[in-house]
């Protein structure tokens with residue numbers, strides 16, 4: 124006999140994963156090797172979202188959320204802020220001066236060095252709560268792929284319902 128799933132002590136956790144792609148330039152401030160040079164990546168982001176109430180809560184259709192909503196909100200943010208932009212660490216004054224000199228220019232000032240780890244953290248802690256917060260879902264995990272072989276992962280710990288502080292918007296697009 125199977126156990127009644129309703130009586131389980133550890134109910135199933137449902138989650139969705141959506142893949143998002145964008146291109147961006149960056150350099151790693153104080154990197155000891157070639158990542159200190161200006162260069163770019165075709166980034167891939169995997170974002171995992173769970174119901175804000177936790178567990179297996181779904182809507183009347185049986186969805187955690189429609190996949191298209193994650194795409195619309197998260198890819199919308201990525202397109203506006205990171206796609207075809209240069210990501211610069213706020214302490215990297217030399218790189219900031221360089222990207223500000225180019226016309227037209229699009230750059231995004233990060234509070235941390237723009238490693239895949241820090242980009243994943245920024246998407247998880249700052250962007251996702253901001254753009255998904257009203258949809259009844261919480262981002263639990265974000266992976267940022269710099270190449271087909273390597274990704275960094277940020278995983279939400281602690282209380283999923285506790286919303287992190289929002290950061291100021293720091294994207295500059297000289298054409299707008």
Ligand SMILES: [Zn+2]
Nearest residue numbers: 149158162164
């Ligand atoms: Zn790189």
